[in-house]
Amino acid sequence: MKQEKILIMGACGQIGVELTLALRQQYSNAQVIASDLRDEAHPLLEGSGPYYKLDATDIKAVAELVQKESITQIYLLAALLSATGEKMPMKAWEINMNSLLQVLELGVEQKLTKIYWPSSIAVFGTTTPKNDTPQKTIVEPTTVYGISKYAGELWCQYYHRRWGLDVRSLRYPGLISWKSAPGGGTTDYAVEIYHEALKHKAYTSFLSENTYLPMMYMDDAIRGTIELMEAPEDQIRSRMAYNLSAMSFSPKEIAAAIQKHIPDFSISYAPDFRQAIADSWPSSIDDSAARSDWHWKHEFDLDKMTADMLKNLEK
Numbered sequence: 001m002k003q004e005k006i007l008i009m010g011a012c013g014q015i016g017v018e019l020t021l022a023l024r025q026q027y028s029n030a031q032v033i034a035s036d037l038r039d040e041a042h043p044l045l046e047g048s049g050p051y052y053k054l055d056a057t058d059i060k061a062v063a064e065l066v067q068k069e070s071i072t073q074i075y076l077l078a079a080l081l082s083a084t085g086e087k088m089p090m091k092a093w094e095i096n097m098n099s100l101l102q103v104l105e106l107g108v109e110q111k112l113t114k115i116y117w118p119s120s121i122a123v124f125g126t127t128t129p130k131n132d133t134p135q136k137t138i139v140e141p142t143t144v145y146g147i148s149k150y151a152g153e154l155w156c157q158y159y160h161r162r163w164g165l166d167v168r169s170l171r172y173p174g175l176i177s178w179k180s181a182p183g184g185g186t187t188d189y190a191v192e193i194y195h196e197a198l199k200h201k202a203y204t205s206f207l208s209e210n211t212y213l214p215m216m217y218m219d220d221a222i223r224g225t226i227e228l229m230e231a232p233e234d235q236i237r238s239r240m241a242y243n244l245s246a247m248s249f250s251p252k253e254i255a256a257a258i259q260k261h262i263p264d265f266s267i268s269y270a271p272d273f274r275q276a277i278a279d280s281w282p283s284s285i286d287d288s289a290a291r292s293d294w295h296w297k298h299e300f301d302l303d304k305m306t307a308d309m310l311k312n313l314e315k
């Protein structure tokens with residue numbers, strides 16, 4: 001059997017850094033090629049695996065690298081997220097859609113064994129049921145980011161149906177991590193708050209106090225991603241992205257969790273344009289399909305995540 005060789009695009013981002021390090025542990029440094037538009041992110045130097053500067057929308061360069069490195073799997077993480085996307089809608093559409101369509105075409109041409117491409121809770125909009133949002137429901141996204149994610153899911157499903165391409169996807173909630181910074185999302189407040197709590201014992205949230213959103217600790221997201229990708233093909237019953245859930249909390253609740261460790265921490269609120277985006281998203285997600293199809297299970301709740309975030313950021 002041909003040895004798997006994985007290409008990660010967007011490897012210097014919030015997810016990419018940790019996913020690259022985790023996949024290098026699972027396979028080997030040499031089998032996991034990291035790439036991004038940016039210079040190599042510092043935490044990736046730890047593992048000293050291969051790194052390329054690569055534009056995910058430059059299909060010629062991507063195809064050449066796939067050939068040169070005998071790539072068998074692609075993880076496409078390069079994207080503009082929700083808040084940045086609203087500032088540059090056409091650019092977000094171009095990056096998010098063109099990179100995906102080109103990778104799907106390449107997947108068929110080069111007979112790639114698997115492709116991973118993440119979707120988001122941003123596919124849901126104001127007409128979607130807000131609590132315990134089901135896997136299949138009304139989907140009318142309000143942001144260009146959400147539109148690109150929903151269109152992307154349909155393309156992934158199409159390539160699987162039409163060409164048998166093994167492309168898998170998750171609708172991540174907001175992700176919280178300490179190793180790498182988030183890159184322009186609406187859920188970024190839930191990372192910034194820990195940094196500010198340690199530095200200044202105060203934080204001004206750009207979302208209002210009772211804005212509940214689905215959230216997840218990065219450790220769970222990385223494990224879930226690898227478990228999805230390693231699951232036997234017959235367990236993957238949805239070729240649209242799977243809902244994935246761990247917890248739901250508001251700015252007021254995360255502040256209270258931090259105050260258990262830093263009693264004099266204080267939070268204030270100054271909602272900006274990201275409030276409307278957050279208001280259009282679900283408060284909580286029903287991920288029972290992922291739990292029953294490929295046995296997804298989260299490990300971190302708000303208190304466990306808060307203790308781990310503060311411990312690691314303090315270091």
Ligand code: NAD
Pocket residue numbers: 009010011012013014015016035036037038054055056057076077078079080081095118119120121171172173174175176181182183184185187
């Ligand atoms: P991020 O913004 O932190 O990282 C994205 C990376 O892509 C950056 O390093 C950026 O330099 C790179 N990039 C942008 N354009 C590129 C291009 N043309 N070519 C190559 N690289 C390019 O984002 P992230 O949080 O790591 O998200 C990764 C994926 O997961 C995205 O598809 C995002 O939509 C999805 N997602 C993230 C979250 C979250 O909370 N972080 C939630 C849901 C879905």
Ligand code: SER
Pocket residue numbers: 081082083119120121122172173174175184185186187188
């Ligand atoms: N965390 C992401 C964002 O806020 C959700 O996809 O954009």
